[in-house]
Amino acid sequence: MRRTLRIYRRSLGAHLRAVLEYEADFWVLIVAGLLFQVLNLIFLSAVFAHVPALNGWSYPEAVLLAGTYGFVNGLGPLFFEGTWRLAGKINHGELDYPLTRPAPVLVQVVSGGIGLHGVGDLIGGGAMIGWGLAHSDIDWSPARIGGALLLLASSATILLSLIVVGNAASFWVGGNHPVFAMTLIRTGDMAKYPLSIYGVAVRATFTVLVPYAFISFFPASWLLDKESAWIGLLTPLVALYCAYLARLVFRHGLRRYDSAGH
Amino acid sequence: MSLVEARGLTKIFRRPEKDPGLRGSLKHLVQRRFKEFRAVDGIELSIEAGESVAYVGPNGAGKSTTIKLLTGILVPTAGTVRVAGAEPHTDRMVNARNIGVLFGQRTQLWWDLPVRESLALLRDMYDLSPAFYKQRLERLDEVLGLADLLPVVARKLSLGQRMRADLAAALLHQPKIVYLDEPTIGLDISVKDRVRQFLRELREDGTTLMLTTHDLGDIEDVCERIVIIDEGRKIFDGPLAQMKDRFARVRRMHLQLAEPTPAEKLAERLPDVEVIAGDSPTEVTVTFDRFTHTAGQIIAGVLDVVEVGELHLDEPAIEDVVRKVYAGELLR
Structure with missing residues (x-):
């Protein structure tokens, strides 16, 4: 495990150094990520200019929610960017070499790139979280801080796992682009608004079938002591389940891999 | 193992x-x-x-x-x-x-x-x-x-x-x-x-x-x-x-003859082998199966008809063999 982590870290580091060679790109990407979060904020502000609260969520609370989603989403490009290249790799038979190396293929795939716009997402999302927390009424205690961090880590695990699951679908779907993963992850954007504004069907889908609601809504509900806040405490379990699922799906997919040419 | x-x-x-x-x-x-x-x-x-x-x-x-x-x-x-x-x-x-x-x-x-x-x-x-x-x-x-x-x-x-x-x-x-x-x-x-x-x-x-x-x-x-x-x-x-x-059965011999000789005339003397006229009337190429003929038999046959100035034998090239495999000739 430690060895695996070291390989992951080194590979990611090498890609980071490669990206940093292009200084202009670096700033453009970070600003792009930031802009995306600012757009989110503008949209929220527009909505709250007309209503004082959204299904019991005040403006700062909604900002906290959207910020959490944005923050967690920034981790994808930073730490799991390589996953998005899986479809192309499968299509072109580029998993041949990773399969002949003594390191887990998933680790080699996941660490095969880095997207610096994630930094912008982290900064933007982080700022929104900070502002939201400062303007919300939270009864802080050491347990609450620890819980919040655990839920944040869990929510990150869920999103990263979903990225792996979505991209691993390429083992079955084929094609050069991760269409399935794109759809899966972009649908998750709905989770940056309070889940309670949606109908029962959508809520059920996002809670049970694809657990986007556990990325931001349920953890934030727990922190803010909203209705049925206890569900938020299930987030670590959902995270474990998702990580397990990702591993399982990737493994099964890899067995289907039949290279290119013959 | x-x-x-x-x-x-x-x-x-x-x-x-x-x-x-x-x-x-x-x-x-x-x-x-x-x-x-x-x-x-x-x-x-x-x-x-x-x-x-x-x-x-x-x-x-x-x-x-x-x-x-x-x-x-x-x-x-x-x-x-x-x-x-x-x-x-x-x-x-x-x-x-x-x-x-x-x-x-x-x-x-x-x-x-x-x-x-x-x-x-x-x-x-x-x-x-x-x-x-x-x-x-x-x-x-x-x-x-x-x-x-x-x-x-x-x-x-x-x-x-x-x-x-x-x-x-x-x-x-x-x-x-x-x-x-x-x-x-x-x-x-x-x-x-x-x-x-x-x-x-x-x-x-x-x-x-x-x-x-x-x-x-x-x-x-x-x-x-x-x-x-x-x-x-x-x-x-x-x-x-x-x-x-095993596979390079076919040998090719290039002969420089003392005087112009039609390939047909040599072919009459050498049944079962292929005789092809070369660039000039004094050159011929004889292609034979080394399992049925030896190089000596070929030379003896040619000498019956005409004097030979020079000759050389192509080394069996791996390329010929592989080319034949590629063409599907060796499978049957």
């Missing part, structure tokens, strides 16, 4: 069977039909440590698929593989440390990274000690001229440079056995010579080599043993010399 052992190795691919055009594609969505394709069909293969084996066959014969089965990239449909005691697709990690792989058509270098970074990543994956890594780099630099390439990003390398860097990547951990799938493809003569020289040195160091190639020069320069496959089946396996003996 041999270093590499394949028994009844078989790989069947399933291909969607579609009618042409959009209509065919749509129909396939509803009514899925597949066709099976045997890329590798019951291959038996044993390679001893230290051997260098050429794995030859026409395009689509199943060469690359075999390599992918032996390296654990593909899971066999039937049959077994053992490489240094490990089953490649199940003991993937164990196997990976024993083998080095090069697919000439593709690079294993990280596209956006300098060669140095790629090699360092491989060092980490193979758990090479700093001292060993340094020593290997020095050795590889000696034979491949690596030093100039280290700071260059992979995508900026020329094909020849890329192949040298890729060879270094495949051999960094000093594998017991190296599989090379078309290691000289697309290279110019001088780089090709350099690569072959390197492969010979590798062989002398005791590394086991298996290489697929369409370049017969690679085979004669590097390999002692040749395995020929076609349509997924093995059709010859033995020493290079033996292959020439």
Whole structure:
């Protein structure tokens, strides 16, 4: 495990150094990520200019929610960017070499790139979280801080796992682009608004079938002591389940891999 | 036990069977039909440590698929593989440390990274000690001229440079056995010579080599043993010399005659052989089967008709044999 982590870290580091060679790109990407979060904020502000609260969520609370989603989403490009290249790799038979190396293929795939716009997402999302927390009424205690961090880590695990699951679908779907993963992850954007504004069907889908609601809504509900806040405490379990699922799906997919040419 | 052992190795691919055009594609969505394709069909293969084996066959014969089965990239449909005691697709990690792989058509270098970074990543994956890594780099630099390439990003390398860097990547951990799938493809003569020289040195160091190639020069320069496959089946396996003996039946003799002689006249004297007139009236080429005629009989036959000035006999070239295999002549 430690060895695996070291390989992951080194590979990611090498890609980071490669990206940093292009200084202009670096700033453009970070600003792009930031802009995306600012757009989110503008949209929220527009909505709250007309209503004082959204299904019991005040403006700062909604900002906290959207910020959490944005923050967690920034981790994808930073730490799991390589996953998005899986479809192309499968299509072109580029998993041949990773399969002949003594390191887990998933680790080699996941660490095969880095997207610096994630930094912008982290900064933007982080700022929104900070502002939201400062303007919300939270009864802080050491347990609450620890819980919040655990839920944040869990929510990150869920999103990263979903990225792996979505991209691993390429083992079955084929094609050069991760269409399935794109759809899966972009649908998750709905989770940056309070889940309670949606109908029962959508809520059920996002809670049970694809657990986007556990990325931001349920953890934030727990922190803010909203209705049925206890569900938020299930987030670590959902995270474990998702990580397990990702591993399982990737493994099964890899067995289907039949290279290119013959 | 041999270093590499394949028994009844078989790989069947399933291909969607579609009618042409959009209509065919749509129909396939509803009514899925597949066709099976045997890329590798019951291959038996044993390679001893230290051997260098050429794995030859026409395009689509199943060469690359075999390599992918032996390296654990593909899971066999039937049959077994053992490489240094490990089953490649199940003991993937164990196997990976024993083998080095090069697919000439593709690079294993990280596209956006300098060669140095790629090699360092491989060092980490193979758990090479700093001292060993340094020593290997020095050795590889000696034979491949690596030093100039280290700071260059992979995508900026020329094909020849890329192949040298890729060879270094495949051999960094000093594998017991190296599989090379078309290691000289697309290279110019001088780089090709350099690569072959390197492969010979590798062989002398005791590394086991298996290489697929369409370049017969690679085979004669590097390999002692040749395995020929076609349509997924093995059709010859033995020493290079033996292959020439067995398959290179046809010999060609070029004669310079003392006076102009029509080819027909010689043909009358030499039944069952082919006599073709050369560029000038005093030249002929006689093609004969060395199992039915000896060179002496041919010369004696010609001397009955006309004096011979000069003659020379073509050495049986491995190219002729392989060309015939490719043309499907040896199968029946």
